[in-house]
Amino acid sequence: MSKILVIEDENMIQKFLREISEEKIVTESNIKTKLLQYDDIILNTGSYEVFKNEEKIELTTKEYQILKLFMTNLNIVFSKNDLLEKIWTYDFTGDDQVIYTHIKNIRKKLGDNVIKNVRGIGYKI
DSSP states (O other): OOOOOOOOOHHHHHHHHHHOSSOOOOOOTTTTEEEETTTEEEETTTTTEEETEEEEEOHHHHHHHHHHHHHHHHTOOBBBHHHHHIIIOEEEOOOOOHHHHHHHHHHHOOOSSSEEETTEEEEHH
């Protein structure tokens, strides 16, 4: 079952991050960090990091933005146009294949079953 885990307690966030990373984490008390979880993927909105099975995964800025959009809107289907409007936020004049390329790259890094294709409509988690 898929779920979103939102943690706003700084102590719990620090404890979790220490468990999955040996790096020291420094946060300011006025910064709210949320950890979003979908299956074995965790997205940290404060540090812009993504982990799969506790291993840090490097994503480009657009890949991160697409994944975050899906993880904050579970089971919502987004068309290519929806993604262009929400992620690029300007009049995109290029080829919409850029969406397919980013989805393909996210699947390569996180697994083929993470982002699902809803045939003829769009994509969802």
